[in-house]
Amino acid sequence: MSNVVDQITAENLKSDIPQFEIGDSVKVSIKIKEGDKERIQVYAGTVIARDGAGANETFTVRRISFGVGVEKVFPVNSPYIEKVEVERSSHVRRAKLYYLRDLRGKKARLRERQG
Amino acid sequence: MEGLIGKKLGMTQVWDKDGVRVTVTVIEVGPCPVVQVKTDEKDGYSAVQLGWRTQKASRMSKAEVGHCSKAGLEAPVSILREFKADAGEEVKPGDVLTASVFEGVDFVDVIGVSKGRGFQGVMKRWNFAGGPMTHGGHVKRRPGSIGMRQDPGSVEKGHPMPGHMGSRRVTKQNLAVVQVRPELNVILVKGAVPGANGSMVVVRKALKKKAVKA
Numbered sequence: 001m002s003n004v005v006d007q008i009t010a011e012n013l014k015s016d017i018p019q020f021e022i023g024d025s026v027k028v029s030i031k032i033k034e035g036d037k038e039r040i041q042v043y044a045g046t047v048i049a050r051d052g053a054g055a056n057e058t059f060t061v062r063r064i065s066f067g068v069g070v071e072k073v074f075p076v077n078s079p080y081i082e083k084v085e086v087e088r089s090s091h092v093r094r095a096k097l098y099y100l101r102d103l104r105g106k107k108a109r110l111r112e113r114q115g
Numbered sequence: 116m117e118g119l120i121g122k123k124l125g126m127t128q129v130w131d132k133d134g135v136r137v138t139v140t141v142i143e144v145g146p147c148p149v150v151q152v153k154t155d156e157k158d159g160y161s162a163v164q165l166g167w168r169t170q171k172a173s174r175m176s177k178a179e180v181g182h183c184s185k186a187g188l189e190a191p192v193s194i195l196r197e198f199k200a201d202a203g204e205e206v207k208p209g210d211v212l213t214a215s216v217f218e219g220v221d222f223v224d225v226i227g228v229s230k231g232r233g234f235q236g237v238m239k240r241w242n243f244a245g246g247p248m249t250h251g252g253h254v255k256r257r258p259g260s261i262g263m264r265q266d267p268g269s270v271e272k273g274h275p276m277p278g279h280m281g282s283r284r285v286t287k288q289n290l291a292v293v294q295v296r297p298e299l300n301v302i303l304v305k306g307a308v309p310g311a312n313g314s315m316v317v318v319r320k321a322l323k324k325k326a327v328k329a
Binding site for chain 1 (some may be wrong): 124125126127128129130133134136141143296299301303312313
């Protein structure tokens with residue numbers, strides 16, 4: 001692809017991409033616009049997947065909300081994501097934790113990463 | 116100017132002011148030198164002839180080279196297209212038009228030649244359903260019936276059939292202009308435009324949709 005297209009793509013990427021890994025428990029701070037006011041909403045959950053590359057890169061955060069599994073997909077480079085805080089890292093053996101969808105309660109826990 | 120000749124560079128995505136992802140096509144518009152100005156008195160109609168894509172003089176006919184040098188162009192251009200000038204706009208041969216033509220324009224039409232797909236069947240070319248692929252289907256990708264019986268006794272004109280697909284002139288109307296970047300000489304339009312990356316497109320101000328409703 002042409003240099004100009006690459007340049008325009010690069011302008012729309014974040015220079016400080018939040019650092020986190022698959023299996024991390026994270027708090028994602030999302031900017032929400034209401035009229036002309038802006039506020040921050042925090043969405044907490046487990047990172048179960050990271051997809052795509054470059055401008056199209058996204059990550060999926062899963063949480064159990066009122067007994068119902070909820071997943072949200074965020075673009076990594078979205079200007080709407082204020083920050084991503086890592087609460088806890090887990091020992092995981094795969095890149096996509098889709099198996100958590102079929103598990104409930106104690107079985108859906110992840111072992112904390114040592115050291 | 117009504118429009119410019121340009122080149123489709125490729126697609127990417129940008130964030131708009133609300134933080135929403137917008138898929139855009141990057142089009143390099145111009146630089147288009149004015150080669151000839153046609154007037155009602157002399158030519159019977161008024162138009163501005165723009166050139167695009169400079170070419171070695173040795174690769175063009177003497178008539179073409181002479182036509183370009185008459186306009187005061189340094190290098191001859193291989194492609195010529197006519198556009199209407201805006202009301203009150205004054206251009207003279209030798210002026211070079213670039214992306215700033217589209218400053219303040221909300222919607223454009225993009226005309227290009229679609230990607231050639233070769234000889235295609237009715238399922239790809241006309242979105243026919245085809246027949247069942249399994250359970251012993253004998254009409255897998257066939258068109259099925261193409262008409263009625265003794266009355267009318269013929270296949271209707273223009274009936275969708277297999278044949279050559281793509282590689283034809285396509286106009287995409289009312290594409291929103293997301294950004295105009297004079298320093299890169301490109302404009303970003305929302306969505307896809309006809310043709311392959313690197314191919315020639317004509318970008319003109321939209322004929323039907325003029326501005327965003329306030």
